[in-house]
Amino acid sequence: MAGAEGFVEADNAEAIIIRIEHKSRKIESLLKQGKPIEALKTALEGAPPKTQDERCKSANWIVVHRALMAIKDVDFMFSSLDPEYYDILMKVYGIIFVLPKGASFLEIYQFSVLRNGKNFSDWTLSFVPRLKRCGYTALKQQSRKSPVLSWYLYRGLSTGDRPTCDQCLRIHEKLTEKAGLGCILRCLADTVNTV
Amino acid sequence: MAAIAVHQFAQCITCHAWSPDHAMVAFCPNNNEVHIYKLIQEKWEKLHVLQKHDQIVSGIDWSVRSNRIVTVSHDRNSYVWNQEGSEWVPTLVILRLNRAALCVQWSPKENKFAVGSGAKTVCICYYEQENNWWVSKLIRKRHDSSVTSVAWHPNNVFLATTSTDGKCRVFSTFIKGVDIKEKKEGTSSDTKFGEQILQLDLSFSWAFGVKWSPSGNTLAYVGHNSMIYFVDDVGPSPLAQNVAFRDLPLRDVLFVSEKMVIGVGFDCNPMVFAADETGIWTFIKFLDERKTSSSGPKYGSQFSEAFGKLYGQSKYGVGNDAVESSRTRGGTHVNCINCIVPLREAGSSRITRFTTSGLDGKIVTWDLESQEDLLNYHL
Structure with a gap:
């Protein structure tokens, strides 16, 4: 039983990694177009749900970090970011x-x-x-x-x-x-x- | 001013309750006693001290029609106090708990009361005439953690509970011989004692303070993650609304009308929530006008002073409230509010006055009449 669960977790982790990679490509193209706010929104959306997998967590963090560091004007960011993103951002x-x-x-x-x-x-x-x-x-x-x-x-x-x-x-x-x-x-x- | 009367009764108050005519107040000054005060010629005088419990009294409720006081305590027992002449005579109610009792409330018909406890159980107590004895019936194995609050539905059968497992549940407390079956109501006619009608899993953290609206159509409770939850259509398909707010979490709530709720808690200031015409709940305002600081914490100059304060505190083990931002200073309450009680006018369903008590030992009376901006919601 425990083995089966472990398998599901690993399988799930692969899927999450693929999704994060996809997200990463999207963010890169948004940044190239000069849309850092859009990139941050994309990064914050669809964070992996409850997972203990360290690879997923760090992969996701790299993506969020990339988008976060691209923000130059913090005041402008807040004026164009919906309050619904605040809780995710705080996380x-x-x-x-x-x-x-x-x-x-x-x-x-x-x-x-x-x-x-x-x-x-x-x-x-x-x-x-x-x-x-x-x-x-x-x-x-x-x-x-x-x-x-x-x-x-x-x-x-x-x-x-x-x-x-x-x-x-x-x-x-x-x-x-x-x-x-x-x-x-x-x-x-x-x-x-x-x- | 929304606060019309403030009185410092003790160092700290765990809970309080008012007599039916609002002339007397009973509270626990954070020990094993219950003090009853009466306002005589503009001065509060201590009339009675109810001494029977061995540990901190965690809940008091004073019934309106039968003029009885029920108290529960960390000593795992409950007493029902009847006034005979000038004395309050206690009757022990054995709750059959192995952990502290945490909260208590009389049912609307006052023939039962519910006790929430740290033993993950709820006790429903009722009076047995033939034995002259209060009997406790338990709802077991339904909660995964302590029961922090209980609230009776106006129909005298449904009971809502909140627990530190983060969930809010609704049970049927139908007791044969005490409650009469009502054939008209389709939902409550076929429920047995202890049957769970609903479980709400909205909060990620501890849940506190649950209340029903006056009609029993809406349920409100709070989470320790600075959220308040409103639930309509309690039944098979409930409609829930989660409202997040920007301040510290709440401990207890009170419906003052169908469309307005007062929340009290760690921010030391009652918050007003209201529903608009479409039924969407939002935070309206703080009730207490506090002196707001000009800006956020100033950096630099205050730094070393504050640093010293923190060090002093940890060395000498002084309370941790010395370092407080200026916004809580100058308010009516200066520490966490953990109890809110309505002052119901006889024959009126709406509530314009209520009192709050908390860790600062004050009991504050609030009046909503003077709040003109709230009149729209306060029908």
Whole structure:
């Protein structure tokens, strides 16, 4: 039974990879035509559903990353992006900011100071206490059960290069301003859609 | 001003309930007691202290017609309090739970009450005349996690529950000898006790605070992912609407009319949601006018100060609310609101006043009459 499930997962993964490759080609052609917003929309649409397959996740991240880095004018991006994309866009941060496992909130804070300077840490500072008040410390204990929920998986900041971090922080600041803390909470709570 | 009365009763209030004439208020000051206060000559005076529970009282409901108080607690028991003379006399109700009781509500006819618990069960309690005893009947093996809230349908049979497994469910609580079968209603005539009528799987995270609209046609509940859900046509083919909002999650909701809902929660400020002519629900506004900060957090200058604050906190283990953005300061509530109770006028179906209580120990009375922009929705 377990073998059959594993087979389905692998089969499914192949299909997802093919779909992502197709998406990637479409994005490249949109970027060549000078339509970065269209490219980002395409990248955000049809994220692979619940999959634990690392290949799918990183393949999808490469595509989203490509589209994200092509955005030059963040204000223009938000004026032409529908609010329905906000929640998906926020999920990008679930991948970018991956912290060491088992980190406490204070450690997350210190980590963000080390990595990114004050812009990001100020954000953590204002956000983390409120999050804590909503009981999100409990997630840490739950994380063994539902690994997707572990919001301190802030991998990318340790692997991501400086331009990526800068671009992501710039977009994140505007996104939080536009979509509010509710958007972050939805992203944290979402166990079904992975980016 | 929407808030017409504010009173600090305690350090923290877990729940509160009003007497039928709204002259007295019963609340739990975050311990094993229930305090009853009365407004005598512009001053709140403590009249009674109900002491019987061993642990924190998590739910209080005061019945309107029979003037009885039901309390539930983390000690897994429930008491029904009857006023005899000037005393409140408790009757123990054995719920048969192995985890804390979390919430309680009298049914509309006041012949039953429902208790949600951490034991993944719901207790339906009713009075047996011949034994002079409250009997608890359990709905077992239906919830995958704690039951956070219960709400009675106006027909006295349907019960909606929310749970930390993220689901909202509707059950039949028909009890032979207590409820009378109504032949007219096609939907409820053939349901047995404990039968699940509906399961809604809309939320990805914990669900809290469920309520029915006054007519029982619409159901509203909230998720811990900053979403509120509205469900019409509760039955085989329900119609659901998910409304996402930009602020911190809600804990409880209240229908003030068929078309307007008040939500309270972690943002310390009641939110108003309303349906337009086509039945589409949207966020309208915050009820409390708060002093808004000029912009988002300022970078740089405040940084080192805030850094010190954070360090001080973690060292000395002070509460984590010292670092707060300025928008929650200056509001009527200064901490999470977890309880909202209507103040129903006798003979009127619409609600213009309600009270909220929360972790800051205040009970705040709100009035919607003065809110002219909301009159359209508030029929």
